Amino acid sequence: MKKLSLSLIPGGVGLLSIIASHAGELRDWTNSAGKTISAEMTSLSGEEITLKMENGRSYTLPLSSLSGEDQTFAKAAQAEKDAIANAPKPKTETLMTVPGKLIFQSDFKEMPAGWSSNVGDWSASESGLTGTERAADDHAAVMKTAMPLKDVIIEYDVLLGSGKSAMFGIDNNDHMCRVTLTANSFQARKDDNDHEGPDENKPFNNVSEEFDREEWHTIRIELLGEEMLAQTGDHISLGSDPLLAKEKAKWGFIVAGETVGFRNLTIWEALPNEAWEKTGARLKRKLEVEE
Numbered sequence: 001m002k003k004l005s006l007s008l009i010p011g012g013v014g015l016l017s018i019i020a021s022h023a024g025e026l027r028d029w030t031n032s033a034g035k036t037i038s039a040e041m042t043s044l045s046g047e048e049i050t051l052k053m054e055n056g057r058s059y060t061l062p063l064s065s066l067s068g069e070d071q072t073f074a075k076a077a078q079a080e081k082d083a084i085a086n087a088p089k090p091k092t093e094t095l096m097t098v099p100g101k102l103i104f105q106s107d108f109k110e111m112p113a114g115w116s117s118n119v120g121d122w123s124a125s126e127s128g129l130t131g132t133e134r135a136a137d138d139h140a141a142v143m144k145t146a147m148p149l150k151d152v153i154i155e156y157d158v159l160l161g162s163g164k165s166a167m168f169g170i171d172n173n174d175h176m177c178r179v180t181l182t183a184n185s186f187q188a189r190k191d192d193n194d195h196e197g198p199d200e201n202k203p204f205n206n207v208s209e210e211f212d213r214e215e216w217h218t219i220r221i222e223l224l225g226e227e228m229l230a231q232t233g234d235h236i237s238l239g240s241d242p243l244l245a246k247e248k249a250k251w252g253f254i255v256a257g258e259t260v261g262f263r264n265l266t267i268w269e270a271l272p273n274e275a276w277e278k279t280g281a282r283l284k285r286k287l288e289v290e291e
Contacts, residue, residue: 026054030067044078088266090155095236095283096222096229096276099153100269108263117143120255128157128263131255133164144169144252151270152248154221157263160213164257168221171250176243178254179221179230184210188221188230188237190244204228204239205287216263223248224270227280238289 029051030036039051042058050060063071080101087102106112108129111122120141121132131141149170158166158181169178175191186209190202211217211232222229227240253262283289 029070031065032067041074041077044074049074087268090153090220090266090268091218092155092220092231094153094220094222094273095231096227096273096280097151097153097224097270098273100271102266102268103149103152104147104265104267106265108265112145114147115143115145115252117141128159128261129253130259130261131163131253132259133255133257140167141255142169142252143254144171144250146250149223149248149251149267151224152221153268153270154223154251154265155218155267156265157216157218159216159261159263160211161260162213162258163255163260165255166260166262167254167256168219169252169254170223170248172246172248176246176248177223177228177241179219179237181211181217181219181232183213184208186211186230186232186235186237188228188239190228190239190241193243199243202239202241204230204237205289207235207237209235216261222270224272236283236287238283238287 026038026040028036028038029041037051037053039053039059041049042052043050044063047063048060049063049066050058052058063074066074084099084101087099088105090099108124109126111124111129119137119139120134120143122141122143123130129143131143133139133141154168156168160166160181160183165180165182167178167180169191170176172193174193174195176193177188177190179188180186186207188204190204192201193199217232219230219232223244226242226245228238228244230237253260
């Protein structure tokens with residue numbers, strides 16, 4: 001690896017000053033004298049930045065030799081990279097995606113700010129969040145929060161207890177998708193998004209299995225583009241629909257029946273897993289999932 005001034009590196013054209021870009025992508029870097037190259041940032045250590053050219057050569061140069069915009073970008077990109085590296089990892093191995101930055105985390109020993117419900121009885125304690133359906137509501141108990149999501153990994157623990165079913169539901173302008181666990185089944189589905197219109201529920205493959213009511217089950221949901229994967233233990237429910245690619249606006253827990261427990265909800269940005277094209281094809285054949 002060479003150390004030198006940006007003015008000595010073969011040049012490129014144009015400046016892309018998009019701070020939200022990922023550090024590991026090619027972009028144009030400009031020094032204080034206006035010289036520009038196309039390269040990807042591989043590291044920022046102290047006051048030195050390392051850039052990798054399209055030809056594979058890497059160069060280390062003083063951060064101060066770059067334009068103010070590029071210095072700001074480099075620091076923000078490294079901070080995001082560090083945040084991803086230092087974020088807690090999923091307890092279960094992801095398949096379709098890999099975790100990016102941490103978006104949300106709560107053990108529900110206390111009720112997080114912004115969570116609310118007018119349906120059912122809900123409480124937070126040392127053991128986590130509990131929800132119970134009220135007969136007078138004539139509706140499942142619902143506890144949700146409004147926070148925009150797109151491509152995400154969602155992981156949480158659930159204790160069925162005396163409940164009929166435990167769900168994690170996601171909405172946009174209406175119901176969008178959910179994952180449901182009962183004492184004898186596990187399933188993901190795309191929800192009916194317009195109720196009285198032509199749209200309908202689209203259940204994905206159902207897992208018929210006995211799930212211990214007194215055992216905590218870890219559930220992981222992966223959403224990327226039009227695809228959705230839900231897993232608990234070795235059991236997977238998988239499918240796709242164009243609706244799933246839209247931005248998610250509201251999400252949270254749903255309980256049918258008596259008391260169900262939830263804890264350790266963590267949400268990460270989901271990034272594509274390069275291996276999914278092959279492993280996903282094999283899994284879809286195994287589960288007999290239609291493309």
